[in-house]
Amino acid sequence: xxxxxxxxxxxxxxxxxxxxxxxxxxxxxxxxxxxxxxxxxxxxxxxxxxxxxxxxxxxxxxxxxxxxxxxxxxxxxxxxxxxxxxxxxxxxxxxxxxxxxxxxxxxxxxxxxxxxxxxxxxxxxxxxxxxxxxxxxxxxxxxxxxxxxxxxxxxxxxxxxxxxxxxxxxxxxxxxxxxxxxxxxxxxxxxxxxxxxxxxxxxxxxxxxxxxxxxxxxxxxxxxxxxxxxxxxxxxxxxxxxxxxxxxxxxxxxxxxxxxxxxxxxxxxxxxxxxxxxxxxxxxxxxxxxxxxxxxxxxxxxxxxxxxxxxxxxxxxxxxxxxxxxxxxxxxxxxxxxxxxxxxxxxxxxxxxxxxxxxxxxxxxxxxxxxxxxxxxxxxxxxxxxxxxxxxxxxxxxxxxxxxxxxxxxxxxxxxxxxxxxxxxxxxxxxxxxxxxxxxxxxxxxxxxxxxxxxxxxxxxxxxxxxxxxxxxxxxxxxxxxxxxxxxxxxxxxxxxxxxxxxxxxxxxxxxxxxxxxxxxxxxxxxxxxxxxxxxxxxxxxxxxxxxxxxxxxxxxx
Numbered sequence: 198x199x200x201x202x203x204x205x206x207x208x209x210x211x212x213x214x215x216x217x218x219x220x221x222x223x224x225x226x227x228x229x230x231x232x233x234x235x236x237x238x239x240x241x242x243x244x245x246x247x248x249x250x251x252x253x254x255x256x257x258x259x260x261x262x263x264x265x266x267x268x269x270x271x272x273x274x275x276x277x278x279x280x281x282x283x284x285x286x287x288x289x290x291x292x293x294x295x296x297x298x299x300x301x302x303x304x305x306x307x308x309x310x311x312x313x314x315x316x317x318x319x320x321x322x323x324x325x326x327x328x329x330x331x332x333x334x335x336x337x338x339x340x341x342x343x344x345x346x347x348x349x350x351x352x353x354x355x356x357x358x359x360x361x362x363x364x365x366x367x368x369x370x371x372x373x374x375x376x377x378x379x380x381x382x383x384x385x386x387x388x389x390x391x392x393x394x395x396x397x398x399x400x401x402x403x404x405x406x407x408x409x410x411x412x413x414x415x416x417x418x419x420x421x422x423x424x425x426x427x428x429x430x431x432x433x434x435x436x437x438x439x440x441x442x443x444x445x446x447x448x449x450x451x452x453x454x455x456x457x458x459x460x461x462x463x464x465x466x467x468x469x470x471x472x473x474x475x476x477x478x479x480x481x482x483x484x485x486x487x488x489x490x491x492x493x494x495x496x497x498x499x500x501x502x503x504x505x506x507x508x509x510x511x512x513x514x515x516x517x518x519x520x521x522x523x524x525x526x527x528x529x530x531x532x533x534x535x536x537x538x539x540x541x542x543x544x545x546x547x548x549x550x551x552x553x554x555x556x557x558x559x560x561x562x563x564x565x566x567x568x569x570x571x572x573x574x575x576x577x578x579x580x581x582x583x584x585x586x587x588x589x590x591x592x593x594x595x596x597x598x599x600x601x602x603x604x605x606x607x608x609x610x611x612x613x614x615x616x617x618x619x620x621x622x623x624x625x626x627x628x629x630x631x632x633x634x635x636x637x638x639x640x641x642x643x644x645x646x647x648x649x650x651x652x653x654x655x656x657x658x659x660x661x662x663x664x665x666x667x668x669x670x671x672x673x674x675x676x677x678x679x680x681x682x683x684x685x686x687x688x689x690x691x692x693x694x695x696x697x698x699x700x701x702x703x704x705x706x707x708x709x710x711x712x713x714x715x716x717x718x719x720x721x722x723x724x725x726x727x728x729x730x731x732x733x734x735x736x737x738x739x740x741x742x743x744x745x746x747x748x749x750x751x752x753x754x755x
Contacts, residue, residue, distance in 0.1 A: 220349055224249065239274030246278065251343050252350035254278050254318035255388070256381060276475070284316035290323065290338060297425055304328060305420060309336070319343055319389055319506075324430055327417075333430040334417065337391065344389050351385065354378050380598070388506040391426040397505040398428065404467030405502075410484060411459045413502045431501045433482030436617060447481060447498045449618040455500055456617075457626035460610055464509075464603065465523075465630075468516045471502050472509040472602050474610045476617075478502065509602035515541070519603065520631070526581075527628045531562030538585075538594055545593040557592040564588065578623050579608035706743065 231245045246257040261275035294302045294309075309325040316322075320339045327334055358375050387393050398416045405411055420427040434441045442449060456479060463470035471478065481498040483490070490496055511519060518541045525533040535558045544552045568581055582604045589596060611623050723730070 221353060224353075239271045242271060243274050243277055246275075250346060250350070251318040251340065252347045252385070255347070255385060258318070259381065259384065278318070284313045284321050285340060287311040289341060290321070293338060293341065293424070297422070298420075306334075306336075307331070320391075333432070334427050335414070335430045337394075337426040337428070339389060339391065339424040347385050347389065351378065351382050354381075384507060390423050391421060391506075392423050394506045395421055395426055397508045400469055401471070401502070401505055401508065404463060404469050405459070408459055408462060410455055410497055411500045411502075413505065431480045431482055431503060433480040433498070433501065436476040436479040436481065436613060439617060442481060442617075445481075445498075446496065450620060451497060452481060452500065453614050453617045453621040454626065457610065457614060457621070457623055458630060459500065459502075460606070461627065461630040464511060464606075465516055465520050468511040468513065470509045470511075470603070470606060471505065472507040472606050473504070474502075474606055474613055476613045478504045479613065509599060509606060511599055511603070515597075515599055523627050523631050526565070526624075527631050529565045531558060531565045534561045534565065538589055538596070541600060542589065542594045542596040545595050550593040552593055557588065557594070560588045560592070561585070577611075579611050582608060708740075 227245070227248045231241060231248065233245065237245065243257070246253045257275045257278045261272050261278065298305055305328055306325045307328040309323055311323075313321040313323050314335065318340075320337050320343075323336045323338070325334050325336050326332070355378060358378060395416050395418055398413055401413050402415070405413060414431055415429040417427040434445060434447075436442070436452075439449065442452070456474075460470065460474060480501045480503055482501055483496055484499040485494055485496045518537055521533065521537055522541075524530075525537060535554070538557075538561075539552070539554075544550070564581075564584055586596070586601075586604060607623070614621050614623055
């Protein structure tokens with residue numbers, strides 16, 4: 198039932214909103230034009246989102262990797278939103294250059310190509326040459342009014358969620374709409390601020406150091422701000438163009454292994470990973486000079502990760518949990534998986550929600566055994582991860598955002614690797630990485646040292662036990678100790694115990710009445726009824742009634 202404060206909030210937001218009415222009419226008009234009432238095919242959904250504008254295009258891009266929420270054919274269709282949208286005229290772009298760099302922006306850039314390299318929902322990218330140093334760069338410039346437009350559309354989504362709340366629920370098809378909007382809002386805010394992406398590229402570059410044949414673009418902070426990002430231009434072949442990669446002489450299997458190993462390194466070792474590793478965000482450029490290639494040297498190419506607006510992060514503790522998760526999946530250990538997810542996530546505190554540990558263990562063990570019977574090369578890790586998420590959701594275990602982004606990233610990576618070469622198995626790569634990392638991490642001297650430290654710590658704690666027991670008893674004796682018990686699921690056993698005590702009490706009363714009446718009968722007290730003292734007769738009658746009552750209750754199980 199809607200609360201008064203919910204109604205007041207909805208009315209207040211509506212009265213204070215002076216911009217959304219026109220946008221709402223525009224959305225309704227677009228919905229009618231696309232004949233949404235007649236149903237949405239995957240192609241019609243893509244066209245609808247493009248008509249609705251940047252906010253909904255971005256929403257479609259995020260949903261394209263959510264096969265747990267949409268059928269696969271819709272996810273595949275939505276992937277086309279990733280590649281390009283209609284670019285802004287260069288006249289508009291040039292005016293924003295003047296606003297930011299000044300009228301003589303050509304003092305900074307000796308040339309700028311008017312045709313964009315790419316155009317997405319939030320920004321478009323132009324190739325340029327710096328006047329100083331003649332370095333070729335890519336200028337990523339945010340679309341005009343995109344920030345205001347997206348914030349307005351997100352506000353409309355929130356008002357729609359408020360209306361659903363008044364109707365009784367914000368859950369649609371098992372999905373909490375408010376949670377989806379909150380996550381979408383956070384993602385958009387991160388992606389439209391290019392200062393965040395600049396810092397992401399700096400940090401990502403540090404994490405990739407030491408990896409041979411893997412990098413990300415260099416950034417130019419002196420020419421960048423919230424709306425403009427200048428970075429190194431990466432000239433090479435996108436992973437989208439598999440035939441071009443093959444024609445250039447690159448080994449697709451080698452590239453796939455390198456990309457997968459890099460992703461494992463990002464998550465386990467660096468703790469800072471690319472959250473959207475689809476094919477368009479990875480470029481392969483020559484690693485050798487032209488002269489070296491002419492000499493006949495084999496060029497393995499350099500894998501370059503681009504578009505780092507959306508990144509995932511794992512704390513040191515979460516990185517350890519992720520590594521343990523991969524180990525448990527590789528070695529088919531359902532018990533380890535169950536304990537790990539309970540530690541990583543949290544049990545929902547919503548009314549009526551509780552954790553059934555036994556059921557969670559059984560479901561995860563069954564899942565692991567089912568996938569263990571499959572060939573690793575044909576295993577769908579995206580489906581495996583989605584199944585795990587479904588089990589955790591059923592068990593009321595809520596995983597943090599970092600884990601959700603990790604799952605999406607791995608699912609997207611699998612699609613990228615399959616499009617590159619069907620011969621590669623991400624699960625095989627994970628297995629090799631786990632075994633290799635376990636060998637690298639094993640240090641017998643360090644293990645011995647750790648065990649000795651643990652033994653000393655355990656001994657210290659054991660020596661403290663008698664002293665602590667004495668302290669507890671002393672506090673109890675002085676009345677300063679109060680112990681409380683909060684037993685999960687204790688209500689049902691206590692209720693059953695209460696029923697047993699009630700029945701036992703009635704049985705004792707019945708037995709007392711019967712014995713007392715027999716004593717009175719033996720004494721031959723007056724007056725009598727049917728030869729039985731009246732008081733004794735009433736006692737026998739009461740005992741009989743209570744006996745029947747107890748028998749009926751027992752048979753009903755009450």
